[in-house]
Amino acid sequence: MPHNLCDFCAFSRRRKYLILWISLVIYLFYKSFTFYLNGRQFFYLRRMLGLGLCVSRGTATVLNLCCALVLLPLCKKLNQLLYRILSKICPGLFFFWLESAKSFHMTVAITLVIFGVIHSVSHFVNLWNFSRSYDEVREEINLARYKNESPLLLLMSVAGVTGISMLIIVISMGLTSTRIVRRRIYNAFWYTHQLYLPFMVLLMIHPLSGVLKEEIVDENRYRTDIPTINVSGWNVTHDFPKFAAIQSMTWLWMTLPLSCFFMDLLWRIFTRNLAKVRILKVSHMAGRTISLTLSTPHREFVCRAGQYVLAQCPNVSVMEWHPFTVVEIPSKSQRRFTIWIKVKGDWTETLEKMIKERGPNNLSVLIDGPFSSPMEGISSSEISICIAAGVGITPFVSVLKDMLMKPRNKLPGRVHLIWIVRHEGELTWIANLATDTIIQLRNNNRLDRLQIELYVTNSNNNIENRENNEKSHLIVLNESGNLIHVVNNEEKPLNTSKNGYLSKEKKMENMNNPTIDTDIRMEKNYSNSDERKCLLTPINKRSACEESVSDVRGLNNMENMNNEFEIAKKYPLLGCRVRRGRPHWDRVFGYWAHLYPGHHINLYCCGPKKLVKLLRNKCKYSSRHTKTKLTFIHEAFS
Secondary structure (H helix, E strand, O other): OHHHHHHHHHHHHHOHHHHHHHHHHHHHHHHHHHHHHHOHHHHHHHHHHOHHHHHHHHHHHHHHHHHHHOOHHHOHHHHHHHHHHHHHHOHHHHHHHHHHHHHHHHHHHHHHHHHHHHHHHHHHHHHHHHHHOOOOOOHHHOOOOOOOOOHHHHOOOHHHHHHHHHHHHHHHHHHHOOHHHHHHOHHHHHHHHOOHHHHHHHHHHHHHHOOOEEEOOOHHHHOOOOOEEEEOOEEEEOOOOOEEEOOOOHHHHHHHHHHHHHHHHHHHHHHHHOOEEOEEEEEEEOOOEEEEEEEOOOOOOOOOOOOEEEEEOOOOOOOOOEEEEEEEOOOOOOOEEEEEEEOOOHHHHHHHHHHHHHOHHHOOEEEEEEEOOHHHHHHHOOEEEEEEEHHHHHHHHHHHHHHHHOOOOOOOOEEEEEEEEOOHHHHHHOHHHHHHHHHHHHHOOOHHHEEEEEEEOOOOOHHHHHHHHHHHEEEEEOOOOOEEEEEOOOOOOOOEOOOOOEOHHHHHHHHOOHHHHHHHHHHHOOOHHHHHHHHHOHHHHHHHHHHHHHHHHOHHHHHHHHHHOOHHHHOHHHHOOEEEOOOOHHHHHHHHHHHOOOOEEEEEEEOOHHHHHHHHHHHHHHHHHOOOEEEEEEOOOO
């Protein structure tokens, strides 16, 4: 039981904001449900419709909340205004909002879809009850014109048509928002989300028809006269039930959010018309990636490291705007900026085709932005851990450029950059910049500001080299517990004893082998303190082992290593930082925990969903079990 309680507490801490949102939704639904269940003014309507009335009104309150909040994360100019206010007061709160804005939008949207379906089903039941439970005494409360009128005819009312239209829009938005649709048919996702304007118009019209009516209890509220009749000479006051349409509260919920959203939209539209830019340079990089150098749209165009812009090419589509991180930010002397575009999808493929066929000078580009991003926090952090995969390196390129231009700045203090690519050729994207940055930092005695690790997960000779390395070189433990480098030229495995150490027979063979004798003498040169240091620092341990293997191989093996990484020939400073495969995350996080005990560090990630999920879990585990607290921050446009 205590174990389950601890798990529940840990889950509550991880999902506290989701729990708060669910609690708010349940509270609003319950409050509205009980109000219509117990309200005197809804007695006759409730007797006709039953619980369908309470459910429909409860879900309507939740839908008003969702429709009011779902647009706020989309107000990009509002985010810029918040940055100017909160950057000086509490910048962490602002970047938390940016990092959580997408998740908040998705959570509200999912709630909107769920309660929209429930609201529609409850009203379908209400239409059936309107037809079946026709009130012949109080005809004013009826929606149907006669008893047992077809519910389909009732559905043709203003409320029915607008409700069905909104339901179709919401469901289509929800279905096209799934990851598989966004990746394969992005246009479906984009164009269905442009239906938000008709949705908002229908939302305001939907409750105006006054289908649901309440009894007038407070006469002064509606200023109606109470009829009096004379019975047998006595003046008797008789209260006839009177009904009025339930007043809509939707406009109260939507006034402020819609005002903010449309002001933001108009602001962006007017700035877009002024933001025509020229394509100054086009470069086709490895991995089918395009580098576009664009002129700044106006003199006031100021961009910070980590920000992104929305780009539109009217020659490709007059509706689509796509986000791209600014790789090279403009300066006072050079009024231009650069974005990298990974060719993946119909829009980018069409753009690539038009650049080749028409030339960049015959294409027009519109720019909207720049907009704030959670990655801006890197420039103001003393210690930053940046992990990228593929084209996800773009938010961190501007950070390298800033360190190159300002090597002696205090911020960012130290940056640990890990970049994972599929092919070695992709490393050339930042090869020149990274090399120049390392040299510049070294010349200014600030080499500790930047640590780069590069990983290549796939290449033509990857499998062959890995098999040769595994077949020829092994690190084993002898019976004394010491590390020995063994060269095994045979295909059969080494003979080992039952306890896993090298067997005596194999040791006798190794004694006659001069290579092994050299390895043993080299191994004895390691002091106990060095071994203890390697064990405490897994990265150093692995590097020390790799260096010992390289020393034994000699000059021929070094040439093979250069052949394995072609980038090492042209960029030797990067060649020594390239590793084959993927990072060993337990060792990497253990190294950071050993290096920064008691620190609170932000880990910035830009990459695929699997990597984001993995690193988020590693950060949580490391924060719970070590003295180093890691805050996970990621950015993804897809």
